[in-house]
Amino acid sequence: MSSNIYKNSKDVFLDVVNPNDYVQLDRVSMVYQSLKESIKKPLKMVLLYGKPGTGKSMLLSKLFQDLSPSEEIFLYKTPITDENEFFKKLAKDALDTKYEGILNFTQLLNILETTNKTQTPLIILDEAQLYPGAMMEKIRLISDTRKVKFLITLHKTEKEDLIAKEHFQTRIWESIEHHNASKQELKAYIQKKLMKANCFDCANMFPTKSVDLIHKITQGNYRETNKLLYTLFEIYEWYSENNLSKINSNNVSHKIIEMSAIHTGLIDA
């Protein structure tokens, strides 16, 4: 195989969130479906949580891409931690009101009271664990007006679990957890991603045994798997340019999987 193939495969595993790269996986699709249903219900807030790298952002971007043509939906990929900025953006998006200068919380609530939209706008907040507690509280009060609803996405760590509990326990009507991939899902993930990029030869390099090894190293975490496979194809690329004899292109070499894990720090060595 030419080194070009490896280069293309490598790029498949760049850590970027692009809804066009989204692949359908059993559990991911289920979460996707339940999210879709939840946001259609007359709920004030929906919570999506899970460990970093489980594909929450990817899911949100996919949801946003699919729904935005038909719904009033807004995705805030990175937190706007300045209150004034946040309120102004909210007013502009959800209320079609543009504000210069300062918009404080009371003013925002007043405007919200007076608006009368047929469709409740949905604001998706990614990385919501980064919002300060006081601001989360205001977001909750905003949702209480029922003029906007929120889909809030959190990393699930112990500390952030606390935030989730404090602020949402009683107010969230629906919370959905996102998980790492199972072995089968991981296999599907790797193969589908490579096939989507027309890297068929490389897609066939991963028998179940090799995927099991990868799963052992990454625990099925999508981000870690991306890192690992990116390095893996980088090593393949190097070998194919410098030392062809060292690689067997039929099946992925476990040695190279381990070398990639060492390089990315997933294995201590």
Added chain:
Amino acid sequence: MLNIHELEKRHFKYKLKSYIPYVAIFFSLTVIIGIVFTLINIDIFSQNDNKVAANSVSKNITEIALDNTTSTIRQTTEAEPEKIEQNKEIVKQELNNSIEKNNKLIAANIPNIEEDKPEIKNEKLVLTPSMNFIEKINTQSSTTSTYKEPEKKERITPKQQVKVKEVPKPKPQQSRQIFTQDEVNSIQIKKNNTYDDIYHVIKRFEKNNNPALSLFIAKKYYELGEYKKSYNYALRTNEINNNIEASWIIFAKSLVKLNKKNMAIKTLQKYISHSDSNKAKILLDEISSGKLNAD
């Protein structure tokens, strides 16, 4: 950029490291098995200070413990007579050591009983393995027709004066369990076996302090006429549990045998006063009426 050569080296080290646990497990298993084996051996003769030949000798002692048959095997390894002699010495020493130890232990527990000379003599007589027979074996060989070990390979040539048995190490067992017919009567063999039994029970007792064991030892010693020892073990039983009737009985009987009739009577009276034991009453009668006496 990737430094593949460096990465290959790190991977090689990683692989080496990943074998370490297996190697470690293998080695520790070997060591553990080794330790366990030596412990088992040492356990049999834990009071053994003679470290020379400890392994071979104590191993053979284990066999003695297991082997309660009174088979009289007479074997000599003529090829290495000095070696046998040497081993005999070791065994003798060891037996004495362990006996001495036990005696010390017991003595420590005796409150105020004077040493009973004939008793101790007797003890030594019985417990010290007789070594004479080895000499006899070496000289008066052809008279021995009693040994039967067909399954073990022996070469017996018609003219052979001495039966030769090929044993890697001469068994110290011989020193304890092998008797020529003319030399030892069967009672003594039985006695020696009882000592073996007691010895093992004592070992167990030292470990778990179970009064049932010490009571057993007391009874056995009493049967063997070792009254001081039976007195002691009855006392120890009593220290652990003072509600065992049999331990009071043995205690009192031993006292009588040790010429402490008055003390025996006092003890029994005390016991009867708060236990109302019939056996104790009967024994008290026997003692008072002179039915039970010091030998």
